[in-house]
Amino acid sequence: MKPTEFTKIKIASNHWRWLVPVGACVIVVCVCVASAWDSWRARNLALAGNGRELASIASALAEQTARSLQEIELILRRTSVTATVPQRRQAPDKSIEGFLQREVADVPQIRELSLFDAAGNRIASSQPAGQPDIDIAPRAYFREIQHAPPGATVISGPLRSLADSQPTFAVAIGIWDASGHFQGAVRALVEDNYFERFYREIDLGRGTLIKLSLDDGTPVVAFSREPDGVRAADLQSAHRAVSGFPLGVTVSRDRQVVLADWHDSFINAIVRTGSISLLVAVLALALTRQLRRQQTLAERLHSSEQRWRAVFENAPIGVVVLRTAGSFIASNPAFQRMVGYSAFELTTRNAIDLVYGEDAAEIKQQVATLMHGNTVTTRFERRFMHRDGSIIWADVSVARVSSAEYRLEHSSQEHEDVLVATLEDVTQRRLSEIERSRLEAQLMQAQKLEALGTFAGGIAHDFNNILGAILGYGERALNASNTQAPEHRYIEQVMNAGNRARSLVERILTFSRSGMVARLPVRLSPIVAETIELLEARLPAGIAIALKLQAGDVVVMGDTTHLHQVVMNLCSNALLAMPHGGTLTVTLEHAYIETAASLTSGPIVAGDYVKLGVADTGAGMSPDLIERIFNPFFTTRKAGEGTGLGLSLVDSIVREYGGAVSVTSAPGQGSRFDVYLPLSTELAHDVVREPAMLPHGDGQVVLVVDDEAALVSLAEELLAELGYEPVGFQSSSAAWEAFAHHPERFDAVMTDQTMPDMSGLQLAAHILRIRPAIPVFLCSGYGTPELEKQAIEAGVRMLLRKPLQQIDIARALNQVLAT
Structure with a gap:
């Protein structure tokens, strides 16, 4: 062995010799420290456990x-x-x-x-x-x-x-x-x-x-x-x-009693500190601590889940948890009540199945943007279908929860995001907004019609004065001319044009509800039958009429001419809607409105009605067109083919009689107009034919007052021909002075209403204060129900509408002076 290697082994042995006692000391110190720490913690736990036990006992005893x-x-x-x-x-x-x-x-x-x-x-x-x-x-x-x-x-x-x-x-x-x-x-x-x-x-x-x-x-x-x-x-x-x-x-x-067991364990822990088995005890204690920590975490998780479940179950709005494919994971009772399905039934359905058909594509687009975009929430209002088929408007808020925050237990995918949606039922608010918008539109339409009616009525008043002179002198010129002369034909054309203008003015007055209309009990079935009979005489080829009068001898309060105009205008529009032929169906039947409702033309109160139905198989109308059909001067015909007053006239007459019109139509499916008119319990009077010869007077003196000189002259000539002695004035003040000086001279008074110095009602009031029994006739080209009421209260015998004809004057004077 080389010296270098020996040196290395020796040095290593010295190191291990020092490391063992150091390691042992470290282990002993660690064990002692751990034992002391555990003993202190056990003491606190004993006191804490005793505190919980005492609290529980105190609660039970209390x-x-x-x-x-x-x-x-x-x-x-x-x-x-x-x-x-x-x-x-x-x-x-x-x-x-x-x-x-x-x-x-x-x-x-x-x-x-x-x-x-x-x-x-x-x-x-x-x-x-x-x-x-x-x-x-x-x-x-x-x-x-x-x-x-x-x-x-x-x-x-x-x-x-x-x-x-x-x-x-x-x-x-x-x-x-x-x-x-x-x-x-x-x-x-x-x-x-x-x-x-x-x-x-x-x-x-x-x-x-x-x-x-x-x-x-x-x-x-x-x-x-x-x-x-x-x-x-x-x-x-x-x-x-x-x-x-x-x-x-x-x-x-x-x-001391609480900590008695702790004292014993503390002594035992000190004894076991010097043994190797203490290390096992420390490891076991560490494991116990870990398990206790996990239990605490599990308890916290359970408590959090309980709180979330309480909020989920008792939330007043719908809450659902969905997979990204749309299947339901969970739904709260509020959502189940909203759509009418149980929790189990929802798990078998896809969320898109509950969406109203027209909104499904938009919701899919919103969810796709949420899943693949940068946003994690989105909000929108869409329609859903209840189990019974009704439509529900919901304010929907959807949030995307990533798989890192929410892990599905039974998910087939390892990483799958979920959608958490809250839905608030706003159906009533939506319906209220729609109803408010519709009522606002009706109010705006009524205001436009009222303003236009006032404007039209003012024009009609002035135009009636002009027509009075044209028709009056035209009629006299026509009677005085030779029937063989060319001038006779020219005057006839003037009279025809004047009569058409008079008819147009009457329609304008009816539209503006400014005309003086007699409200009498009228049988409606004969009027409808007579109108259809007139239509059949000029019926275009390829059109058939189906008439079903099932209302019996019903009576309504109105004017025969106006009711005839209602039927004729509706039928004429229906015929024009079928240029290639079809079927015109006209029905008349009883109808009962249980509660107040709002129809196409306006509101209607509950009660008994007669329903006039006019249906065609023509081209039909779109919803935006239906909203405008009752507007005055609105027409879909070419220029020069219509005035646009037909349906406006129908709406005006029906409103005047306390009724309303309902319109049902769709493009390519024809149109149906249902006119509701209140029933009357009064008996209708038979029509009395007037004699052909005009009644004449016997020299009675008639005071004539009008601010139009031509109309004064015309009235004087007509009265003279009828056997009366006319006295004309262009000024109401001058007429009043003449009457005040010789009140017994006059047998009757005919005065215009609208005059610069003194109105006809004011003049009539002055005259009737002197001679209450003298008959006073009030003439107006712009009469209103309010004017008629004021005239009756002032004592006026009769209200005449301009332009006046000789027969109107003759009948009025004969009716009053002959009695």
């Missing part, structure tokens, strides 16, 4: 004490309600004593149940007869009862019974009359040994002290197994309040 006292309190309250406090000097009622004895017969914790009057004198007791009189007025608890609120339970501190001087404590309740005056008290003396026996039977071991005390610390019952008691300085205690009572239970134990 609960048992509460139950015992609750039974006593129940007896006291029952006695205070049932028993009646007799007068002080009356003999005790035997029935009361019997009642008290029965109440405590099976209650071992009550040694005596007594009834006291307001002065503290005992009236009755559950003890046998012959007991001495007792006065508890000096007792502190009695004074406390007198000042306590009615119904309060008072518990005394430890005391000696006045009857037998035995230790006890009292539980009492005051007795109060209906006026709130103190009448006395019911007191139960609790067996002091009752709680001591119970505490003794628990067998809590040496060094244990149980104390039942008031909230202020006054001891009521105390028990200790040690005959000499336990030193207060060495006690470890746990206190629990007695629920519902001003008491508390304190359980204490001597620390």
Whole structure:
């Protein structure tokens, strides 16, 4: 062996020789340190375990004490309600004593149940007869009862019974009359040994002290197994309040008793420190510590899971956990109620199966963006299908949880993310928003129609004055011309154009609801039948009409001409919608609206209605087109082929009569208009044919007032031809002066309503104050129901609509002056 190698071995031997004792010392030091640490920790654990045990015992004793006292309190309250406090000097009622004895017969914790009057004198007791009189007025608890609120339970501190001087404590309740005056008290003396026996039977071991005390610390019952008691300085205690009572239970134990086992283990640990077996004990202790740590972690995990489960199950909104493919992992009851499926049924379905068909593609896109994008949450509102087929709007918030945060137990993939979604049912809010939008649109439409109607009515008023002169003088020129002359044909064309203009003005007035319309009972079936008969005469080829009048002889309040216009306009539009032929179906039937509803043209109240249905098999309409069809001057025809007032006129008339229109249509599926008109119980009048010859006057003087000079001249000529003596004025002020100077000269007054100086109603009021019986006729080209009402209140005999014809004037004057 070479010297160098020998040197190396020697040096190594020296090293090992020093390393062994050093290693041994290190091991001993380590074992000692570990033993000391474990002993200190074991001491703390013993104290902590004893603290938990004392807390548990204190809780159990407090609960048992509460139950015992609750039974006593129940007896006291029952006695205070049932028993009646007799007068002080009356003999005790035997029935009361019997009642008290029965109440405590099976209650071992009550040694005596007594009834006291307001002065503290005992009236009755559950003890046998012959007991001495007792006065508890000096007792502190009695004074406390007198000042306590009615119904309060008072518990005394430890005391000696006045009857037998035995230790006890009292539980009492005051007795109060209906006026709130103190009448006395019911007191139960609790067996002091009752709680001591119970505490003794628990067998809590040496060094244990149980104390039942008031909230202020006054001891009521105390028990200790040690005959000499336990030193207060060495006690470890746990206190629990007695629920519902001003008491508390304190359980204490001597620390020396608690740590007795620890002292023994500490001595043994010191003995085993020098042995090799201590190393095994240290390893076992380390393993125990590890297991204890794992148990703590498991308990924390379980507690966290319980908290999450409570939130999950009781959340007011739907919560679901999904796999990325859409299958359900879990769902809470709120979501199950939302969609109508049980938890098991949901596990057999895919989340996309519950999505409304049109929204499925958008939700898939949202989830794909969430899974492959940078965001981990997304939010949207979409529709879902309930099990019964109804649609549910939900505010959905979806979060992606990575596999590192959530590991599925039965996942087929090693790394699989999940989706956690919360869904709030916002169906009612959505429906409210839709209804509000629809009502706002209806309000805006009504405001536009009202403004347009006012504008149209104003134009119609001025235009009627112009038409009055054109038609009046045109008619006179036509009658005066030679029928063979070319001028006669020219005048006829002027009259035809004027009549068309008059018809247009009437439609505008009807649309604006400014015309003076007589509301009379009208049979609707003959009007519908007559309109269809007129249509059949000019029916295009390839179109068939199906007429079904199933409403009988129904009557509505309205105007025959207007109702005819409603039927004619609806049927004409239906025919135009079928250029290549089809079937026009017209129905008339009864309908009952149970609750107020909102139809296409506006709201309708509940009641009995007649429903006029007009359906075609034409091209149909889109929803956006249906929203505009009742707008005035809106038309889908080419320029020059329609005015756009047909359906507006229908809507205006139907609204005026208190009805509404419902429109059902779809592109390529035809259209159906259902007109609801309120039924009337009045009888319809038969149509009276007017005589062909105009009635004439007998020289009566008629005052004519109009600010249009042409209309004044025309009225004078027409009245003169009818046998009256006209007196015309262009100024209402001048007419009033003339009438005021000679009121008896005139037999009737015809005045325009709208004049610069004085309106027709104002002039009529002045005239009727002088001659209340004189007939006054009010003429207007822009009449309203309000104007008609004001005219009737002012005493006007008749309201005439411009432009006036000779026959209108003749009939009105003959009707009034001939009577």
